[in-house]
Amino acid sequence: MTGIKKVSAYGLLAVASIISIFPFFWMVISSTNKSSDVTQGKLLPGAELMNNLTKLLDTIDLVPALLNSAKISILTTILAMLIASLAGYGFEIYRSKSKDILFNILLLSMMIPFAALMVPLFRMFGSISQVLPAIGIDTTAAVILPTVTTAFLIFFFRQNTKMFPREILEAGRIDGLSELGIFFRIYIPTMKTTYAAAAIITFMASWNSYLWPLVVLQTPEKMTIPLLISNLGSSYSPDFGVIMTAIVIATLPSALLFFLMQKHFVAGMMGSVK
Amino acid sequence: MKKMLSLLLVSILLLSACSGSKSKDASTSSGKDTKEITVWAWDPNFNIKALNLAKDAYKSENPDLNVKVVENAQADIVQKLNTSLSSGTTKGLPNAVLIEDYRAQSFLQAYPDMFYEMTDKIKADDFAAYKIPPTSLDGKNYGVPFDTGVTGLYIRTDYLEKAGLKVSDVQDMDWNKYIEVGKKIKKATGKVMLTQDPKDLGLIRMMIQSSGSWYLKEDGKTPDLAGNEALKEAFKTYKAILDADLVKPASDWSQFVGGFNSGDVATVPTGNWITPSVKAEASQSGKWAVVSMPRQSDNPKSVNASNLGGSSWYVLNIPGKEKAADFLAKTFGSNVDFYQTLNKEIGAIGTYKPAAEGGAYKASDDFFGGQKVVSDFASWTEKIPQVNYGLHTYAIEDILAVEMQNYLKGKNLDKALEDAQAQAEAQIK
Numbered sequence: 001m002t003g004i005k006k007v008s009a010y011g012l013l014a015v016a017s018i019i020s021i022f023p024f025f026w027m028v029i030s031s032t033n034k035s036s037d038v039t040q041g042k043l044l045p046g047a048e049l050m051n052n053l054t055k056l057l058d059t060i061d062l063v064p065a066l067l068n069s070a071k072i073s074i075l076t077t078i079l080a081m082l083i084a085s086l087a088g089y090g091f092e093i094y095r096s097k098s099k100d101i102l103f104n105i106l107l108l109s110m111m112i113p114f115a116a117l118m119v120p121l122f123r124m125f126g127s128i129s130q131v132l133p134a135i136g137i138d139t140t141a142a143v144i145l146p147t148v149t150t151a152f153l154i155f156f157f158r159q160n161t162k163m164f165p166r167e168i169l170e171a172g173r174i175d176g177l178s179e180l181g182i183f184f185r186i187y188i189p190t191m192k193t194t195y196a197a198a199a200i201i202t203f204m205a206s207w208n209s210y211l212w213p214l215v216v217l218q219t220p221e222k223m224t225i226p227l228l229i230s231n232l233g234s235s236y237s238p239d240f241g242v243i244m245t246a247i248v249i250a251t252l253p254s255a256l257l258f259f260l261m262q263k264h265f266v267a268g269m270m271g272s273v274k
Numbered sequence: 275m276k277k278m279l280s281l282l283l284v285s286i287l288l289l290s291a292c293s294g295s296k297s298k299d300a301s302t303s304s305g306k307d308t309k310e311i312t313v314w315a316w317d318p319n320f321n322i323k324a325l326n327l328a329k330d331a332y333k334s335e336n337p338d339l340n341v342k343v344v345e346n347a348q349a350d351i352v353q354k355l356n357t358s359l360s361s362g363t364t365k366g367l368p369n370a371v372l373i374e375d376y377r378a379q380s381f382l383q384a385y386p387d388m389f390y391e392m393t394d395k396i397k398a399d400d401f402a403a404y405k406i407p408p409t410s411l412d413g414k415n416y417g418v419p420f421d422t423g424v425t426g427l428y429i430r431t432d433y434l435e436k437a438g439l440k441v442s443d444v445q446d447m448d449w450n451k452y453i454e455v456g457k458k459i460k461k462a463t464g465k466v467m468l469t470q471d472p473k474d475l476g477l478i479r480m481m482i483q484s485s486g487s488w489y490l491k492e493d494g495k496t497p498d499l500a501g502n503e504a505l506k507e508a509f510k511t512y513k514a515i516l517d518a519d520l521v522k523p524a525s526d527w528s529q530f531v532g533g534f535n536s537g538d539v540a541t542v543p544t545g546n547w548i549t550p551s552v553k554a555e556a557s558q559s560g561k562w563a564v565v566s567m568p569r570q571s572d573n574p575k576s577v578n579a580s581n582l583g584g585s586s587w588y589v590l591n592i593p594g595k596e597k598a599a600d601f602l603a604k605t606f607g608s609n610v611d612f613y614q615t616l617n618k619e620i621g622a623i624g625t626y627k628p629a630a631e632g633g634a635y636k637a638s639d640d641f642f643g644g645q646k647v648v649s650d651f652a653s654w655t656e657k658i659p660q661v662n663y664g665l666h667t668y669a670i671e672d673i674l675a676v677e678m679q680n681y682l683k684g685k686n687l688d689k690a691l692e693d694a695q696a697q698a699e700a701q702i703k
Contacts, residue, residue: 036555039532059318119361126363137366215357218312218366220344227350234316234347240528 027251030244038240052245059242060228061221062249068140069224070253072213073206076144080202081195083149088157089183093169103158110151114211121146122215138218147206153198160194160268161187196261197268204254225250310340311369311598313587316348319550321372321585323620324420328605331612335604339597344368352377359385367590369598372420374585375408376667379494381588382411383665389416390589395603402625404658407494409586416588418602419625421547423584424655425480426564427452428534428542428552430465431643437462441563446578448571449481449511452541456520459540467515467541469524469533472679475671476582477543481508484580485573486659489671489698494664497702499674500688500695507570509678509687516682543567545582546651549621552641559641566654579657584625623651666702673697 030038033046056062091103122137129136136142164187172182188195210226217223229250232243258265315321322345329341346354351371358367359381373381382389393415398406401419409417431441437458444455456467470477482488487504490497499505515521522538524530533539535555542548552562570576587606589598605612606624613629616622618637629635630652638644677694681687 036532036535039528040536041532119357122357123361123363126361126365129365137363211353214350215354216366218344227346230347230350231316231318231345234349238527 027244027247030241031248033241035239035241038244048241049245052239052241055239056242056245056249060232060246062225062228062246064221065223065225065228066249068222069207069226069250072140072143072224073203075140076147076206077199077203079144079148080150080153081199084153084198085157085188085191085195086183087149087154088159089161089164089187091154092158092161092164103154106151107155110155118211118215121212125216137216138222140222142216143209143213143224146212147209153202156198156201157194160191164190193264193268195268196264200258200261200265203257207254309338310342311594311601312342312344313370313372313598314344314346314351314354314368315372316346316351318345320421320547320620320622324616324622327615327619328601328612331605331609331615332601336600339601341601348374355381359388364590364592367592369592369594370587370589370602372585373417373588374583375405375423376583376663378408378417378586378588379411379663380665382416386411388591390591390595390599392416392418392589392599392603392607395599396607400608400627402627402655402658404581404660405584405586405625407660407662409588417586418588418606419586420606421584422623422625422651422655422658423545423547423581424623424651424658425543425545425567425580425582426651426654427567428544428548428562428564430537430540430558430561431563432561433459433463433465433540441565445565447565447568448576449515449568450571452568453511453514453518453520456515456540457518460520463540465538465540466522467520468539468543469522469530470516471524471526471530473525473675475675475678478505478508478512478674478678479667479671480543480567480580480582481511481570483659483661484567484578485570485576486661488661488663489667489674490662490664492662494662495702497666497670497695497698499670499698500692502691504570504573504576506687506691507572509681509691511570512678513682545584546623547583549647560643562642563645564642564647564650566650575659577657577659579654579659581658617648621648623648623655625655627656666698669702670694670698673701 026043029043029045031052032049033042034048034051037046037048091099125137125142128142133139134141135145168186168190169182172186177185208226209224210230213224214227214230217227225246229243229246232238232246313325315325322343325341325343329343332339332341351373355367355371355373358364391414396415396418398410398415402422405419405422406415409415409419427444427447429441429444434441434444434455437455439455439458444451447455452467459465459467482502482504485504485507487498487502489499489505522533524533531551531554534542534552537558542552552558566578567580569578587602589595589602606626608626610626610629610632613624613626614632614634616624617629617632617634623635630649635648635652636646637648639647673694677685677690680693681690
């Protein structure tokens, strides 16, 4: 009986993993084939990878776009970690009624879809451009600022702070650490796994972010990698082999980051459930 | 605390004072600085190349002007334009932009002040007549018509031969004949006639425009679905083609292209812009011909010519508009030689009628068995019936695609179109 149960459980899991892995497999295989083979559904690796890569480098400025994406994602992640964790820590450690109300309002803001905020946000940055062009429309800062912290991240850090032992906090105070000192010297080192999970989520969201960078960036030299991939696909006769090669390259950084920090990520996510 | 508050107030005051003076600076400087114009377009192999060729052609006119070509996907351009225009922020807008004809009216009508009038810069009569309504508003021209979406029926001559037919047999057919030919080809070769994506009613659009009809009445606003004879016949033809089992289903663009690259289908009824994709499969060279588009059988007004897609250039009403208008007018708007280069280099067929007299348009193409494909397309372009695409092509198509499925499942056709009409009226006002 348990044998049958095991077999069917594994069978189900196998089907599920094939379904989730197949698109990834298809992407990698297609990057080695030429466009007409991709459209005809060829499932075996071909010999066109170098060809696709050369064509890709000829059509778009891949390296500058990767650097742009990296700059934006890394800055966003660092800033978001600092701001969101400080906020989440503050909401949990220095609790009061009024702060809880504020926190609830913050959570409500998660319900507004970004599409509804886009036009007002764009208007805002349009006005900022008049005063401070350095952070106005068509700058890296304009891409980073609206995503520098999110209600979700603050919520995530607050939930995890619930596990932070109060005793350590008291001990720190008795030993004469300032409140900020406690945060930087005790809280951050203890909550490493939470930071790892939050960093991966933020980095991936920022790396794949499309709509806001699309709207706010105008100069081709400043464009990020998802925008260039979108350009590749928008042609009367798209070269699917080249597109797939571009997507493989764009996927690598987040995949690498995930695999490197997988252990922490899982631990961090479990933490927030407890 | 009080100190903090006063400091904050002072800094806000300072900031707003700055903003006043700065914005004045910005407007004066951008008024002078128009040595550079920016143009947005999509498709690196087609529109972007066309723009770069235009840039070269314009160098002799005005060597000082720097034309900056920016590539964005079509959907991205629509998104960016909509956000910028609806927020009233002109910063970052291009001087000129390419817009698909089906979408042009929605921009022109929603933001009439944001586009620069081109009536005096180009001669509207020099362009194919069907391009003028989508690019104009209230009798004024705003767009410089660019490529044609003139359609043809790409057909495999080797499959035709196996079915005992010649290319001359399939010229100027109607859709009933198309189905007959399809049955013969299927019997002889086992191949189907075409691929269809149930979400994309491009075939229906081509059929009704060949009869001078559209989803909307001539005002471009009132849905014209129930009681639209051309549309009704198009639905019937669509069903007949499916019933005769001549269709290979496709769910996206790559499967559509794969359908003819792999040799699975005998015909491709679509716009001339598909030529590079057809020619991409070099092993099929000499096995293709392009014949005129089938016409509707029961409609005496229907002609063997139609359109699918195509776009035009627009100048935005921001500093630099005169320069941008001049750039477009002297290249896409009037330069016959430039159109020959366009055709030789990228296979683009424009809608500028005098260009058809040039040498490149008369060249023959070995891939199509030596046929003078471009010249054929150019002559069909002039026959395309003129319709007003109006505002809601894609919104109505979403509704129709659903009713089409209902009709195919057995719903009464009149009822299906009436329901679509009611839904369209409720949705677009």
